[in-house]
């Protein structure tokens with residue numbers, strides 16, 4: 508029986524030094540514990556010198572005949588892109604955004620009834636990566652995997668539950684289909700076909716995959732330039748599909764450009780390459796370092812669909828992408844093993860499974 512995402516942190520507790528959610532609305536000044544300096548995050552103000560020309564991640568129309576190559580190119584240069592004409596109904600995007608807004612508007616005491624435990628996977632809490640930083644992040648989150656019914660019962664009265672659970676279920680279904688389509692479009696651009704990765708069949712039931720939804724809220728912040736919404740990280744996934752509301756905040760990092768803001772484009776979705784896709788592509792696709800900044804006048808919501816393989820599946824570089832005389836850049840790893848490595852080594856996790864290769 509493969510480990511489900513719900514079991515990943517069982518026996519691997521994540522101790523969060525500051526797991527008490529503040530009532531953000533009551534703070535008119537940024538407390539010291541929320542004030543970030545380059546000592547707290549060396550990449551905080553990273554900018555190239557001389558300053559780079561302004562560039563942005565590509566916006567790709569999925570109906571474009573050349574979409575596969577455009578996606579492949581974006582995965583190689585940015586590790587991120589936005590998509591239009593993705594086929595996800597607009598009402599569903601509005602529905603999940605409404606649900607997310609309603610959840611975070613609840614009083615703190617109510618949200619804490621559904622708090623994520625140290626060994627748990629789902630529920631309400633501070634960002635999981637908080638334990639790696641001395642300062643607190645200006646955000647709150649809610650993780651969902653499988654049916655959210657048990658957690659939602661702790662938040663809302665019975666009459667909301669069916670509707671909210673239906674939205675989550677429908678959203679996950681649509682995202683799953685879209686993620687598989689995007690993965691195959693990008694792999695096609697590398698000349699990789701279903702013959703090369705037998706476990707990742709594109710058949711509609713996608714029973715080799717699993718996922719989680721991460722709902723994020725970044726409240727209005729009195730001093731946004733000194734605060735951090737979600738610190739720089741890569742996702743451990745194959746792919747992450749992100750819906751953001753109409754407030755900017757997401758930034759992606761490029762060595763030659765520094766931090767680049769991803770502007771919200773109405774009705775489009777952001778796609779990030781995660782660490783497992785980086786491994787599968789033998790490092791050709793870059794898992795993108797990204798973070799979320801906050802805003803002085805507008806609160807921000809985002810919904811991340813984190814997508815990866817079932818836990819009995821070992822991910823390793825596709826042999827076709829390894830040079831005939833070279834060795835794979837990475838050892839094989841399951842998503843569970845990788846999440847646990849990430850939970851202890853954070854942004855070093857990818858380099859920990861790198862093969863020693865004499866160059």
Ligand SMILES: C=C1C[C@]23C[C@@]1(O)CC[C@H]2[C@@]12CCC[C@@](C)(C(=O)O1)[C@H]2[C@@H]3C(=O)O
Pocket residue numbers: 512628634635636650719721740741742743744813846849
């Ligand atoms: C499946 C997962 C990926 C994730 C950890 C999690 O168990 C659920 C939340 C995900 C998230 C979202 C915010 C950033 C991140 C690094 C984190 O701490 O929690 C990612 C994790 C990840 O991709 O490694």
Ligand SMILES: O=C(O)CCC(=O)C(=O)O
Pocket residue numbers: 721723737742749751756757797798799808809811
């Ligand atoms: O809110 C955002 O834009 C980023 C969220 C994110 O990176 C995540 O949930 O993994």
Ligand SMILES: [Fe+2]
Pocket residue numbers: 740741742747797811
């Ligand atoms: Fe992320």
